[in-house]
Amino acid sequence: MAHLIKEIGRFQEFLQKQGLKLTGERTALLREIFSTHYHFEADELLFKMKEKGAKISRATVYRTLELLVKSGMVRRVHLGEDHYHYEHVTGNSHHDHLICTTCGGVIEFNDPILEERQHEICAKKKFTPTFHNLQILGVCDSCTKKGEQPDAPDRVQMIQTASLRLRK
Amino acid sequence: MAHLIKEIGRFQEFLQKQGLKLTGERTALLREIFSTHYHFEADELLFKMKEKGAKISRATVYRTLELLVKSGMVRRVHLGEDHYHYEHVTGNSHHDHLICTTCGGVIEFNDPILEERQHEICAKKKFTPTFHNLQILGVCDSCTKKGEQPDAPDRVQMIQTASLRLRK
DNA sequence: GTCTGGACTGAGACTCAGTCTCAACTAACA
DNA sequence: TGTTAGTTGAGACTGAGTCTCAGTCCAGAC
Structure with missing residues (x-):
């Protein structure tokens, strides 16, 4: 999981620049997103976290996704028409x-x-x-x-x- | 407003093929969409109809829009990310x-x-x-x-x- | 060590676009 | 006139996403 350390570092750097903190919840979400999901929905992520026993609320999932999008590490896409999907950005490849x-x-x-x-x-x-x-x-x-x-x-x-x- | 007669005729033809009827509400919505709006939202259309004194419910607006999209006379587009916009189709020009x-x-x-x-x-x-x-x-x-x-x-x-x- | 301010969190209320239900209505037709 | 089927409005409902607020955490100051 060496690449996750790099991702966590990037996120921490982004947070620090804004005077924000890298918390346990944020790290857990980052790990989940970058280790298993590719295209996913916010609620699907929430469900997966709960399944794994992590106590993370809806609000935190949405807040963290917003931060990740701002940091450029996650992209919002819409694949259907009805609500957002997200995908993590590896490297820089637009597609x-x-x-x-x-x-x-x-x-x-x-x-x-x-x-x-x-x-x-x-x-x-x-x-x-x-x-x-x-x-x-x-x-x-x-x-x-x-x-x-x-x-x-x-x-x-x-x-x-x-x-x-x-x-x- | 000669062109509206053509549009109404096209819609009626579509409805008849499905065993559906051209009602006063449907005609009023069609007129509103084709005479003034270009890009619009469902609730904006509802508001305009109410403003004009037409008693048409939300459900009817959505139902009629669905029919119009199915008939190919109106397109669903998303200009922002959060909800649908609609545009009427004049001629056949995709854009x-x-x-x-x-x-x-x-x-x-x-x-x-x-x-x-x-x-x-x-x-x-x-x-x-x-x-x-x-x-x-x-x-x-x-x-x-x-x-x-x-x-x-x-x-x-x-x-x-x-x-x-x-x-x- | 403990104070303090600001960031962070979870729970749940809220918003808002869109859908569904249902009883009443309407048109067509025998 | 009765029957059938489509149509309507009102309002309840849904579900993604947001907001609020009280309580928690934590780093730096004393």
């Missing part, structure tokens, strides 16, 4: 998501050409970008092989949330 | 959004090169896309001219919701 509306699976990708084109569009519109968010919804290879049909495009907006919920 | 985190303004764009690249990425990953969603957050030209500074990229995720709320 976007392909989301299978059938199985709820998430495929990450990072495409420099796409990023470059976005910058060109912003330049043309005299818009200074700071952050972007791209989700492509559809059906993944393995679901296609199982014979799943992609939903009609008009319908995907209505069903995507339901599909993602199935995954829990 | 994405540049969202100013300072003034909450929304600029639409449609870029075939970007779309094409997304399809290439999906093909490479053997993913069958049905729908996508791209928001680029940043600072628009007029805010930049007013001297607004873009927020540090790490922070944008935390502030975007708040900024959009200011716009109401």
